Amino acid sequence: MSEEPVFTRSEWGTNRYVYNHRNPVGLALIIIAPIVAVGAMTGLRNSSRWSEAELRTAVHQGTENLTGSTQYVSPDMHLGTLIRDAVEDSGTGPGLGLDVSRDAVGDAIGDAGHGYTISSADTETEYCIRVTMTRVDPNSRFTSIRQDHYLTATATQGAC
Template structure:
């Protein structure tokens, strides 16, 4: 679309540069009895053609900007992956109270979505808020996984390696029902280690 706008603008400029004598000669060859076109008419036509060409150039650059905002660049993805890595590395979450600290991580579902959202959030103002894909690659265990990270429009691919460790237990005292009836609930604490590099995993 942008290329079409630039081509049409170039044609309009070329038309505006055609000499009046050549246009008069062409009109006479087609219709000898046609009335003479005044110099002021040619001037007005040139102004209109140049104005339309300027509008076409503006439209072309606008379309380029829209296209750029709809895709990821390599620099945008690089910055977003680095920011997401720093944000997630060392982060923690609570497990289920019935978990004894050995439950496997949901690397294929919840964490993959979290990873994509975090990368998108760190994309910056010019990057689109969509188009990031983090897919599991290679062997995966309940505590370790690797993701192949790509984004629409970007040529680079990143590998993000994630580990999850049971690092602590958080005990809380709650009253499940009756007044004075207290019970202690213990929830495991898991800490994530995240690293990233350019290239395939």
């Protein structure tokens, strides 16, 4: 075993401790520490990006979660946040970095539902989620205010 300590005071005018290259353990730490740091940074970067498969799975799982749910919304409401939350909460992918945009053409269709294009800067594929709403109480005389609606969502590949 070497008599040299693993850590020594820096000779660069600071009062910090540094790895001692004269000790085998200190030398090993000098070599291993940057490798571990680069590996951790690479893993962190990869886990914060959407892959094509993750986005596809998250969109379809989010669509399943929306279908059959009851939401307190109005037919003219922008549902982008609701859709983003459903896709991000699917448990697939990094959970952040989605772009959700409402399809202006789909708004005029009425019965076909509102279309929302889902995309990510990390992928090239876009998905269209169409949401239709059915009032929970169709006999309600209040039609212009928010009320509970059953949602039905469908997902297709490609922009809306």
